Structure formats: structure tokens, C-alpha cells
Amino acid sequence: MPTAPPKARELISGIDTSGAYPVEYRFTHGKGGNRHLLVVFSNFGVPDDYGWSNGVLNPVRANILWIRDRFRGMRSYYLCEGMDFSLEQSVIGVVSKVMNALDLTPDRVTLWGGSKGGSAALYFGLRYGFGNIVSIVPQFLIGTYVKTVHPKVARFMLGEGVPEENVRTVDALLPDLVRSGVGRQSNIYLLTSPQDEQYEEQVEPFLGLFQGYDNFNLVYSESPHITRHSDVTRRNVPFLMGLVNMLSDGLAPRLGMVRNGYEEPDRDTSAIKGYLSATSAERPSTIAMPVVSHPAPDTELPTNGVYFTGTAPGAVRVSLWEHGKFLGSPAVAVDGTWSWQRDKPWSKGKHLVKAVAWDAEGRKTRGTAVPFTAVAGAPAAGAGAIPAQPAAPMDFAPMGGGLPAPTVHSPVAYEQIGGSAVRFTGLARGAAQVGFRAGGTLLGGSPVAVDGRWAWDSGWPWQEGRHTVEVFAVDAAGNESPATPVPFAVAHVTAGATPYGY
Numbered sequence: 001m002p003t004a005p006p007k008a009r010e011l012i013s014g015i016d017t018s019g020a021y022p023v024e025y026r027f028t029h030g031k032g033g034n035r036h037l038l039v040v041f042s043n044f045g046v047p048d049d050y051g052w053s054n055g056v057l058n059p060v061r062a063n064i065l066w067i068r069d070r071f072r073g074m075r076s077y078y079l080c081e082g083m084d085f086s087l088e089q090s091v092i093g094v095v096s097k098v099m100n101a102l103d104l105t106p107d108r109v110t111l112w113g114g115s116k117g118g119s120a121a122l123y124f125g126l127r128y129g130f131g132n133i134v135s136i137v138p139q140f141l142i143g144t145y146v147k148t149v150h151p152k153v154a155r156f157m158l159g160e161g162v163p164e165e166n167v168r169t170v171d172a173l174l175p176d177l178v179r180s181g182v183g184r185q186s187n188i189y190l191l192t193s194p195q196d197e198q199y200e201e202q203v204e205p206f207l208g209l210f211q212g213y214d215n216f217n218l219v220y221s222e223s224p225h226i227t228r229h230s231d232v233t234r235r236n237v238p239f240l241m242g243l244v245n246m247l248s249d250g251l252a253p254r255l256g257m258v259r260n261g262y263e264e265p266d267r268d269t270s271a272i273k274g275y276l277s278a279t280s281a282e283r284p285s286t287i288a289m290p291v292v293s294h295p296a297p298d299t300e301l302p303t304n305g306v307y308f309t310g311t312a313p314g315a316v317r318v319s320l321w322e323h324g325k326f327l328g329s330p331a332v333a334v335d336g337t338w339s340w341q342r343d344k345p346w347s348k349g350k351h352l353v354k355a356v357a358w359d360a361e362g363r364k365t366r367g368t369a370v371p372f373t374a375v376a377g378a379p380a381a382g383a384g385a386i387p388a389q390p391a392a393p394m395d396f397a398p399m400g401g402g403l404p405a406p407t408v409h410s411p412v413a414y415e416q417i418g419g420s421a422v423r424f425t426g427l428a429r430g431a432a433q434v435g436f437r438a439g440g441t442l443l444g445g446s447p448v449a450v451d452g453r454w455a456w457d458s459g460w461p462w463q464e465g466r467h468t469v470e471v472f473a474v475d476a477a478g479n480e481s482p483a484t485p486v487p488f489a490v491a492h493v494t495a496g497a498t499p500y501g502y
Contacts, residue, residue: 016090020084029063038064039121042066051066053066095124103267114137115137130183131185140174146170152412178206187215188217289357296372318356320354358459420463426471427454430452431473433445
């Protein structure tokens with residue numbers, strides 16, 4: 001008799017906005033009532049900035065909390081922006097809330113990560129007194145590392161110009177924590193290798209600082225098959241999976257008697273369910289579904305005379321889709337009206353377009369479906385253009401006024417992005433808004449802060465392949481700047497494509 005496939009674990013996504021920085025997370029409940037929490041920090045280059053999220057942790061029995069290192073479109077080691085460590089406080093706030101909602105104590109929490117995530121696991125684990133720390137090929141001199149290897153991250157974390165004083169301050173964070181002796185009761189597992197190109201500068205000089213720690217364990221891998229930084233993790237995956245399950249069951253490899261188990265399958269889970277529900281990214285928007293005024297359902301329209309108008313009170317934008325393919329995303333005016341028209345004719349035949357409204361928090365409504373048929377022929381006089389309406393927030397005037405093209409910080413030109421989420425950030429001093437076009441279609445817009453910074457997330461998954469988005473600025477008078485083209489590629493990483501997301 002064939003064995004039934006294992007049931008996939010439910011993956012819950014959410015955004016905690018209670019701190020200075022919104023924190024995005026994913027969570028899955030423990031198996032069989034397991035009474036442990038595994039907190040996962042990501043390294044550079046993982047899909048969607050969630051590490052170990054492609055299924056490799058499915059066998060783990062613990063509750064698992066993944067935290068995304070993506071703040072204002074940039075990585076941060078979960079620490080700071082411009083030396084503002086309120087970002088760190090936002091992150092530890094989420095970890096604490098999930099731990100408390102599960103009715104756990106810090107000794108029943110494991111912090112886990114590799115490379116950048118390994119540094120974060122060590123830092124948060126020692127600083128906040130968690131019971132277990134699994135740190136895989138971390139960097140101890142974080143400031144020096146981002147300055148020399150990730151200059152964009154260095155500017156974000158340490159400030160423009162990357163002041164040397166700030167480099168030294170962030171370099172000292174981890175070494176000073178270890179020297180202080182905090183977290184001496186934690187079970188610490190540090191994986192490293194002399195074949196790691198970062199070993200001599202970033203790890204070896206600091207190993208002696210752990211003398212006196214009650215249960216510091218060094219997993220020292222030396223193999224001709226290890227030729228680079230990421231190989232250390234790949235070579236130790238079987239050991240790591242066994243280790244995390246032992247920690248989940250209350251067994252930390254050490255001398256002495258320990259307690260096994262911690263399963264309480266009938267325990268009340270209302271507290272954690274309440275927190276997840278309150279912060280869920282999937283919870284429905286409180287705004288109503290958008291109304292489509294034109295076209296009327298089941299009408300016939302000429303192929304070059306199709307346009308859409310409607311209302312969506314309370315929404316900031318409406319996205320239009322056909323059979324899962326994104327068409328456009330017009331902004332919603334203050335009076336709730338919106339309109340959109342494609343810059344090329346529609347194919348003849350039946351079409352079914354769905355309109356979805358989005359609120360300011362990124363919550364979406366269910367879609368309003370509009371069936372119509374495109375037929376050959378010219379539109380009647382005046383019927384081929386959208387009727388005049390109150391100006392929407394992204395109703396731009398022609399280029400003029402001498403406004404310079406905006407600077408785009410991310411994505412960088414020709415960047416290959418893992419996953420389907422793309423976030424745009426940049427600078428547009430003197431502008432009121434920035435807009436985004438692709439193939440002549442307006443995708444959306446974003447306000448510009450007083451200091452010129454802006455950020456925009458489309459809110460929809462990008463299709464795999466190459467894209468070019470034109471980013472342009474608009475001043476208070478409605479004058480549009482020249483556009484900055486941003487070519488990039490999206491690669492939907494799957495299990496096996498990038499092993500374990502390292």
C-alpha cells in the first residue's frame with residue numbers, strides 16, 4: 001500500500017507594525033504540540049530575505065519563526081539604519097511577542113542563522129539571554145565586512161560616507177558582548193572551517209573569547225570538499241537537522257541530566273493564534289471591493305476602445321489582472337475614483353478582468369470580475385478615451401520644470417532578484433511623488449519624504465524573467481522628470497535551485 005505524502009505545514013505570514021520599523025515574518029506551528037521556538041535569521045541573497053525557507057526545516061518539530069531582513073528595501077543585520085538601533089528593538093519585540101504568545105521562556109528558544117544570520121543569532125542570543133544559539137560561519141567584525149563586501153548595506157546601516165567611527169562601533173558589538181560574559185548559561189554551537197575564506201579575519205581571532213562559557217561547542221569542519229564560505233553549511237546539514245530537533249526536545253548536547261519531551265498537544269493555543277491573526281498579512285482589508293463603472297459586464301467594445309473606470313473609497317490603488325497576469329495598477333484619487341487604459345489594442349474575443357483594491361497597509365480585497373468582449377471596429381466618437389475625472393494622485397503633467405531624473409538605489413541595474421517580491425527605493429529631491437511605468441503602463445506611485453527618500457512595493461508577485469521599469473519624479477506642480485530605466489531579472493528560486501537558500 002503506498003505511503004501517503006506528508007502533510008505540508010501551514011505557513012503563516014504577517015507584519016508587526018507596533019515598533020519603529022514594521023517587521024515581516026513567517027511562522028509555522030510546532031509538530032505534536034512541541035514546546036520550543038526556533039527563530040531563523042537570514043543571510044545575504046536568500047529568496048525573499050527569509051533564510052532556510054525552502055522546506056529544509058520541515059522535519060523540525062519546533063514552532064518556527066522566520067524574520068525577514070528587509071527594512072526600507074535594504075538588509076541591516078537586523079541591527080540599525082544610520083546607527084539608529086530602534087530597528088533592533090522592533091525585531092526583538094516580535095521575537096518576544098511570539099515567545100510570550102506561546103507561553104515559553106527564553107531557555108526554550110533557539111536562535112539560528114548562517115553568515116549574516118549567524119551573526120544575528122549570536123548577537124540577539126547573547127544580548128537577550130536566549131537558551132540556545134546556533135551560529136553558522138558568522139562575521140564578528142560586522143562593520144568592516146559590510147564596508148568592504150556590501151557597500152550599499154554599509155551606507156544603510158552606518159550612514160552616508162560610512163564614517164570610520166561607525167565602522168568601529170559596529171565591529172565591536174559582537175566581540176564586546178562575548179567579552180562581557182553575558183549569556184554564559186546559553187548552549188552555543190558555532191560552525192566554522194579553516195577553508196572558509198572569512199575564517200582568519202572574521203572568526204579565528206574571537207574563538208578564545210568563549211573560554212568560561214558553560215556549554216560552548218565548536219564544530220570545526222575541515223575537508224577538501226569545502227572550498228568557500230557557503231560550503232561549511234552544506235556539509236553540516238544532516239548534523240544541524242539532528243541538533244535542532246534535540247534542542248526542540250529539550251536536549252542540549254552537554255554533560256549532565258537533561259529533560260526530554262516538552263510535548264503538550266492539548267495546550268491552549270489561543271494566545272499565539274490571536275497574535276498571528278492580529279498581525280497576519282493575509283487578513284482581509286476593511287475596505288469594500290472596488291466598483292467598476294466601465295465597462296459594464298458582458299458588453300462589446302472595440303479592441304482599441306477599452307478603458308476602465310470605477311470607485312474604491314478608502315483604497316490607495318487598484319490592481320487589474322486577467323487570468324493571473326498583471327495588467328496595471330492605477331492610483332485612487334482622494335474622492336475614491338480611479339481609471340486605467342491600456343496603451344495597446346486588446347485581442348478580439350472574450351476577456352475577464354479582475355479589479356482588486358489595496359489599502360495603505362498593503363491589505364487587499366477580493367476581486368471584482370468584469371467580463372467583456374473585444375470586437376473589431378473603431379470606437380464611437382469620444383468613446384476611445386477615458387472620460388474626464390478629478391485628478392488622481394498619479395495624474396501627471398508632461399515633462400518640464402527642470403526636475404532631475406530620480407536616483408534608484410534598489411534594485412540596482414541588471415540585478416537578479418531571487419523570489420517574486422521586488423521593492424524599489426531611491427532618492428528624488430525636490431519631487432512630490434515618483435511614478436513607475438513598464439511598457440507604457442503606469443504601475444503605481446509613491447510619495448516622496450521631505451529628505452527626498454521614497455520606497456515602493458507593487459504588492460503583487462513579479463513574473464519570472466527580465467523586466468525594465470521606468471522610474472520618474474513629479475513635482476508639486478505636476479511636472480514630470482525624465483525617467484530612470486531600471487532593468488532587472490526575477491528568478492523564482494525553488495528547492496534545489498539554490499540549495500537551502502544559503
